[in-house]
Amino acid sequence: MTQHECFWSVDSPPKTYPNKPLPENTDVVVIGGGFTGTSAALQLAKGGARVTLLEAESIGWGASSRNGGQALSCLHHTLEQSIKIHGRELAREMFQAAVQAANTVEQIVRDEKLDCDFVRCGNIEAASKPAHFEAFKREQDTLHEVAGFDVSILPKSAIRSELGTDSYFGLMVNPRSGSVQPAKFVQGMAFTAERAGADVHEGTRVLAIERVDSLDGTHFIVKTDRGIISSKEVVLAANAWIGNIAPQFRHRVLPVDSFVIATEPLPKELAKQLIPNNRVAYDTRNVLAYYRLSPDGRMVWGGEGTIKGASPKMNINILRRGMIKVFPELADLKIDYDWSGTIGITLDENTHAGRIDGMWYSMCYVGHGVTLATYMGRQLANAILGRESHNPFANLNIPRMPILRGNAWMENIGKTWYRLLDTIP
Numbered sequence: 001m002t003q004h005e006c007f008w009s010v011d012s013p014p015k016t017y018p019n020k021p022l023p024e025n026t027d028v029v030v031i032g033g034g035f036t037g038t039s040a041a042l043q044l045a046k047g048g049a050r051v052t053l054l055e056a057e058s059i060g061w062g063a064s065s066r067n068g069g070q071a072l073s074c075l076h077h078t079l080e081q082s083i084k085i086h087g088r089e090l091a092r093e094m095f096q097a098a099v100q101a102a103n104t105v106e107q108i109v110r111d112e113k114l115d116c117d118f119v120r121c122g123n124i125e126a127a128s129k130p131a132h133f134e135a136f137k138r139e140q141d142t143l144h145e146v147a148g149f150d151v152s153i154l155p156k157s158a159i160r161s162e163l164g165t166d167s168y169f170g171l172m173v174n175p176r177s178g179s180v181q182p183a184k185f186v187q188g189m190a191f192t193a194e195r196a197g198a199d200v201h202e203g204t205r206v207l208a209i210e211r212v213d214s215l216d217g218t219h220f221i222v223k224t225d226r227g228i229i230s231s232k233e234v235v236l237a238a239n240a241w242i243g244n245i246a247p248q249f250r251h252r253v254l255p256v257d258s259f260v261i262a263t264e265p266l267p268k269e270l271a272k273q274l275i276p277n278n279r280v281a282y283d284t285r286n287v288l289a290y291y292r293l294s295p296d297g298r299m300v301w302g303g304e305g306t307i308k309g310a311s312p313k314m315n316i317n318i319l320r321r322g323m324i325k326v327f328p329e330l331a332d333l334k335i336d337y338d339w340s341g342t343i344g345i346t347l348d349e350n351t352h353a354g355r356i357d358g359m360w361y362s363m364c365y366v367g368h369g370v371t372l373a374t375y376m377g378r379q380l381a382n383a384i385l386g387r388e389s390h391n392p393f394a395n396l397n398i399p400r401m402p403i404l405r406g407n408a409w410m411e412n413i414g415k416t417w418y419r420l421l422d423t424i425p
């Protein structure tokens with residue numbers, strides 16, 4: 001029987017934090033206990049700040065413990081697309097942030113000795129259309145020329161050295177990406193943040209934030225369902241739910257659900273045949289599939305245009321069908337787990353980070369948050385600590401999308417439209 005729960009959390013049951021009173025005041029309140037918030041809290045605590053981390057549910061409850069665990073060393077947009085949107089210099093800066101983001105994950109894992117199965121295995125991008133493979137060739141040149149970054153390209157005839165399928169028109173392999181057990185990673189960051197002095201509170205929902213300007217400077221009154229805290233700084237790390245606490249982002253950040261299944265463990269020889277170099281993978285469709293093997297050899301498969309509000313059975317079938325189309329050998333495998341998680345996206349599909357009305361924020365990593373959220377949490381912390389900080393995602397306009405917000409029908413219609421586009425050769 002399929003268990004409707006996240007495999008990563010079953011594999012690594014969350015540590016709980018003792019229920020203690022909230023402080024009356026602090027230096028920094030961080031709202032949200034995902035990668036962004038725990039990374040910021042860790043860096044702040046190590047930098048000597050009094051930091052209070054508030055998480056409405058439990059550490060990692062949002063997207064951070066439920067994702068595919070692909071620790072990517074790239075952005076959602078290709079560098080070629082990014083140059084068209086942002087210009088060459090800013091696009092290069094953004095790409096470098098993504099490369100540094102993967103390095104940051106590795107550095108935190110090593111420095112804090114986190115047990116989270118991090119491996120620099122590389123990632124595969126699989127061309128779903130011939131034109132996408134042509135775009136890989138251009139991207140390879142652009143990455144080399146603009147960013148000095150090398151990826152390899154495999155034509156259809158060579159795919160089987162990386163993926164045991166004939167479903168694609170070619171592959172691009174980025175050797176700097178990695179894989180991680182995401183629940184272990186986010187819990188590890190929270191735990192080491194606490195060990196470094198961060199005050200971690202689960203089950204504490206922020207209801208409102210009030211800015212107070214006085215002759216002594218600005219501070220914030222953070223109202224929660226467990227009491228009130230006065231803080232010099234606030235970090236908004238609530239991603240998909242940021243609009244609930246910061247109305248500035250309402251109608252600009254759209255919560256979108258993504259669904260995942262995990263099979264029973266594959267026989268070792270089959271696992272080796274399907275993903276010989278144990279890399280993480282995704283395809284180039286608008287409504288894409290992302291997949292990888294878990295450390296214990298399960299196929300973890302997500303995306304595929306599942307339907308918000310549909311029964312788990314229906315979404316499992318959609319994912320299973322997509323998986324078997326690529327790997328027919330998996331047809332008889334049991335689906336042990338299924339789950340979903342929510343990400344925040346903006347219409348421009350960019351990451352956004354910076355300061356708004358005196359508060360710090362970082363959000364919307366478009367499927368690249370394992371690395372980018374961790375990196376940006378650290379960069380916000382550095383800025384608060386008065387250290388050098390790298391943020392190429394500041395000052396980007398966030399387009400408004402009034403109709404879409406939180407509407408399951410609109411989300412499903414949007415996905416259907418993009419799926420239709422995916423069927424055009």
Ligand SMILES: Cc1cc2nc3c(=O)[nH]c(=O)nc-3n(C[C@H](O)[C@H](O)[C@H](O)COP(=O)(O)OP(=O)(O)OC[C@H]3O[C@@H](n4cnc5c(N)ncnc54)[C@H](O)[C@@H]3O)c2cc1C
Pocket residue numbers: 031032033034035036037054055056057058059060061062063064065066067068069070071072204205206207237238239240241242244245257258259260290302340341342343362363364365366367368369370371372373
């Ligand atoms: C199914 C799925 C698969 C994915 N796969 C990948 C992948 O393979 N690779 C990759 O890089 N990215 C992937 N992502 C995206 C990645 O998981 C996210 O970008 C990342 O986790 C965002 O981290 P975050 O800390 O900003 O947000 P979250 O992890 O969502 O954390 C936000 C937290 O804020 C808390 N919160 C919200 N409101 C309040 C409030 N009022 N008061 C207190 N707390 C509050 C929430 O409870 C939540 O825990 C995936 C996402 C999903 C859902």
